[in-house]
Amino acid sequence: MAARYEQIAAELRDEILTGVHPVGSQLPSEAELAARYSAARGTVRQAVGILAAEGLVGSRQGARRIVLGGERSQSFAELHSFAQWARSQGHVVGGEVLGQRRRKAGPAESAKLGTAEVLEVLRLRTLEGEPVLLERTVYASWIAPAVEGLPRDCESVTQALYDGVGLVFAYGEHLIDAVSASSEDARLLGVRRGSPLLRQRRITTTQEGRPVEWSDDRYRAGSVAFSIRNSIGANPLARLAL
Amino acid sequence: MAARYEQIAAELRDEILTGVHPVGSQLPSEAELAARYSAARGTVRQAVGILAAEGLVGSRQGARRIVLGGERSQSFAELHSFAQWARSQGHVVGGEVLGQRRRKAGPAESAKLGTAEVLEVLRLRTLEGEPVLLERTVYASWIAPAVEGLPRDCESVTQALYDGVGLVFAYGEHLIDAVSASSEDARLLGVRRGSPLLRQRRITTTQEGRPVEWSDDRYRAGSVAFSIRNSIGANPLARLAL
């Protein structure tokens, strides 16, 4: 069961997002909230402290808290699953496997994934039918059979692996930078060679720290951006379609 | 004067960084610390809460706190201050103001910053003498005088504004994507026109939610990447030089 202050934070967050407390308005005072929830002032302070760390409300000594900002992002799953993110944003997501083969792991791959053999997959993902993302993913050999068993147009690989073999991604490292489109990139994404792409390289592991995949994802410029909201307390991050 | 819990946090942080509490060791219990500093347990909890948010110590219910990291992960400051990040990584950072003028705010700027007039600043930043970043920043009018008073080659604007007028950045939103270099971008960064740049657009606010600046930062491809490590709980993020 969630702690009392978490419940209060959740209720207030919901009230903010549903417009009960519009952006720019004042939040009820700590005393009022304490009375409303039959809680001590300290408990209410813990709750609003969460919202402040999320950047949802601002705090100034002596003045009532002000509602600052709009929506909040559910950072983790979003960054690992293109399909889950896209669907939650109301986009029509598509995709297809363009190539798939087993091969020996290179030294760098072997070090990252801890296996001697890997499964290399090339996928093209679309939003509203437009190609936006080219994924070059290398899977560890122990998960390869499950991946090979997926349909070529599987929408959400993350979801399918969870449903199929109960695999849960729990941790990831991401590197985000910009690169020029190679000839192959350009042809598949429908852009000119040398045009800018947003690249996300990521390695994903299970809860126990076992590496699952290593991927080089390239987004067509102007299609997707990464959104990060950070305060001193917390760092939500998310994808964003342009 | 700093609050008592901030003093305690500072002392503990110093003891950790100087090796009094080595990495992997246990921190004294809350009760011990309360006795040592003649403070209430709640005050000690506020102090160690800061260290936990910084990633310096870990917390588990029932177990003593463990000292985690050597260095402080200041993921927040890092993403807002190029100079603070670069220096913490041992880079030689330089920079210069190329242009600066006051002008009327456009509708989008006015909505973002909440002022009718803005101060527009164009800065070129270097690492080891090489130009890597072009900053186009728009400041709210109330902070403009302080910014205009800075030297043209000021290394850390964030630091200077803190020292000068006590301004603390507390919250930010960032959009990261890739764009083609414009003619001006290309000339100033020393790359070909149309070559890929990593763009970071950010808006920064004070603790009270008052907008301070809106910036369009463009990094030369291959010079800097954004690094994100995310688990289900926390999302530290940082810049990374390539």
Added chain:
DNA sequence: GATGATTTGTACGTATGTATT
């Protein structure tokens, strides 16, 4: 502008729940 009420920030102390050792 000054005063007093309001509101948040800091600090104390106590009690109980829950996970670890």
Added chain:
DNA sequence: GAATACATACGTACAAATCAT
């Protein structure tokens, strides 16, 4: 199971900043 230690929650008091009169 017992002892320890962190997590949650309550209540009180005063300081500091803000706001309304």
